[in-house]
Amino acid sequence: MIRRRLAVVCVTLGTLVASGSGARQEQFSGVQPELVQQLQAAKNDLAAGNFNLAQARMDMITPGASRQIEIYVQFDGASDDAKWRSNEALARGAKLWEQALHEHPFHVCDSPNRADVIITFRQEVFDHGSPAGGYVTWRRQVDENSWTAATKANIDVRTERPDGGPMSADLMTHEVAHELGHVLGLLDCPASGQVMSPLDLNHPLEAIALPSIDGLVRLRRAAQECRALAMVNTPRR
Ligand SMILES: [Zn+2]
Numbered sequence: 001m002i003r004r005r006l007a008v009v010c011v012t013l014g015t016l017v018a019s020g021s022g023a024r025q026e027q028f029s030g031v032q033p034e035l036v037q038q039l040q041a042a043k044n045d046l047a048a049g050n051f052n053l054a055q056a057r058m059d060m061i062t063p064g065a066s067r068q069i070e071i072y073v074q075f076d077g078a079s080d081d082a083k084w085r086s087n088e089a090l091a092r093g094a095k096l097w098e099q100a101l102h103e104h105p106f107h108v109c110d111s112p113n114r115a116d117v118i119i120t121f122r123q124e125v126f127d128h129g130s131p132a133g134g135y136v137t138w139r140r141q142v143d144e145n146s147w148t149a150a151t152k153a154n155i156d157v158r159t160e161r162p163d164g165g166p167m168s169a170d171l172m173t174h175e176v177a178h179e180l181g182h183v184l185g186l187l188d189c190p191a192s193g194q195v196m197s198p199l200d201l202n203h204p205l206e207a208i209a210l211p212s213i214d215g216l217v218r219l220r221r222a223a224q225e226c227r228a229l230a231m232v233n234t235p236r237r
Helices: 033-048 051-061 080-101 169-184 210-233
Strands: 069-076 106-108 117-122 134-143 148-158
Touching: 033 051, 033 134, 033 210, 051 134, 051 148, 051 210, 069 080, 080 106, 080 117, 080 169, 080 210, 117 169, 134 169, 148 169
Parallel strands: 069 106, 069 117, 117 148
Antiparallel strands: 134 148
């Protein structure tokens, strides 16, 4: 089993979050706590009449909802076969999320300058010196002055097994879907058999186990409801 530890670079600029009732973490199990806190902050903004800022927070909470997440793919020393597996894994990994969320959050673009997420497929990926299936760093941001939100991430995905031979397209699909899950706001899952579980070289995941993303679906729904409220109240610019 490859253990995949995360480097979390999660910077949320802006007002810090009021704690209180409303957005409780338990409802949103498996979701990164800072997103749940932002939902509460957005509700506070709504109550205070700060509708534009509330909308920006909603955009941060639901990356890919009001604007697709642009993904740029690059390869580092990958063979033609590895490139084929990589493209297959990206297409299938993104499709798994489309089916699970009933949304189309991802779009592949042809320029790194326009990308929100850059995925690099390379022969080997290491995390603190240990072989890893993949690796992601991300940054989320709400700008209080321009009322805009951004989610940026870099993902590395391994194309060759640590014990030699190619990573199968199935394994790489799990890997891609897992890292995209972090971009969408999910935490690692300690149990096995879920998309956010550690990669098991002997048991590639074939479909996202839906119970693991109930919390994410609930969060996105709550944020969309808040966004609708904010839009009704936002003066046109
Ligand atoms: Zn992870």
